[in-house]
Amino acid sequence: MAEPYGQPQPGAGLAHCYRHPDRETGIRCARCERPICPSCMISAPVGYQCPECVQGGSAAVRAARPRTIAGGSVAADPRLVTKILLGINLAVFFAVLAGGDRMVTDLGMLGYAIDGETFTWIGVADGEWYRMLTSAFLHEQIWHLGFNMLGLWFLGPPLEAALGRARYLALYLISALAGSTLSYLLAEQNQLSLGASGAVFGLFGATAVLVRRLRYDFRPIAILLAVNLVITFTWSNIAWQAHIGGLVAGAAVAFGLVNAPRERRTLVQTGTCVVVLLVIVVACVVRTAQLLG
Structure with missing residues (x-):
């Protein structure tokens, strides 16, 4: 033997x-x-x-490690990035409570205006490009923070699980920038706006694309999106431009992420994000030239 x-x-x-x-x-x-x-x-x-x-x-x-529908790695905790984003929003909210209105004025989305204290020009057109992103983490009222964080917690984890962490984070940040961009283009130049609504509406758009891609029942997300759009255009003091900009960008990015062919997946996905970012940059450059011209 x-x-x-x-x-x-x-x-x-x-x-x-x-x-x-x-x-x-x-x-x-x-x-x-x-x-x-x-x-x-x-x-x-x-x-x-x-x-x-x-x-x-x-x-x-x-x-042989499993991959998400978008080619991302399947993570043990599909809520990690969402939790971090929630934590950042909460931390900034408490910082605003402690620091007062000046922090909102310095970091909120603002096209071009005169600072009432220093009588100097401030805003994105004056070179303060960071406002386009920092404004997406700013909230003054608890109800505003609550609504946005509820939307983030409801929509974020399923998207994070389906896309993977890196792609999900890219989707969120690009949606936030797109919301600020449309505000910069269409809102009054001295209108100050803030909040994560643009990014959250980007998650709405991405969820709609993902639901269609997976052939799930589209009616629940369609109804929820319709309700939020009605609120957007009927309630006062809502920057609808940020909502629409985030919604369109989120849907566009998600479409490229979940429909990219497997053979050229990374190239197509990266290209989609780059194209959307280029549109944002060109739009901001054109608007800045108008305001300073």
Whole structure:
């Protein structure tokens, strides 16, 4: 009866380790059957394996790792990025409560206006481009923060799980920038706006695209989106431009993410994000030229 792999073979003429030719051994790799010495053998479910077979098995496991519909890695916690975004919004809200209105004036979305205290020009047109992103994390009222964070918590985790963390974060930030961009284009130049609504509406648009892609029932998200659009255009003091800009950009980015062909997936997905960002940049440059002209 043959001896099982991993057990010393008695008798003369022992083989030599394939990695250490000067060492005799009666142990062979359970996968490739090459002789291995005690320094090279790695315990396996059955017998021992050589370092190369162990590395090859790990690579095969990595290659077989499941992917999301957009090609992202399946994460153990599909809410991590959403939790971080929630945390940032909450932290900034408490900072606003502690710092007062000046923080809102310095970081809110503003096209071009005169600062009432210093009598100097401020706003995106004056070079304060950071406002387009910082404004998306600013909230003054608790109800405003509550509505936006409820939307983020409701829409974010399913999208994060479906797209993967990096793609989901790109979708969120681009939607926020697009919302600020449409506000910059269409709102009054001295109108100050703030809030995560543009980014959240981007998640609405992305959810609609994903639901259609997966052929789920489209009616629930359509009804929810319709209700939010009615609120957008009927309630006062709502920057509807940010909502629409985020919605359109979120849908466009999501369409490129979930419909990219597998053979050129990364290229198409990156290209989609770059094209949307280029539209944002061109629109902002044109608007700045109008305000400063």
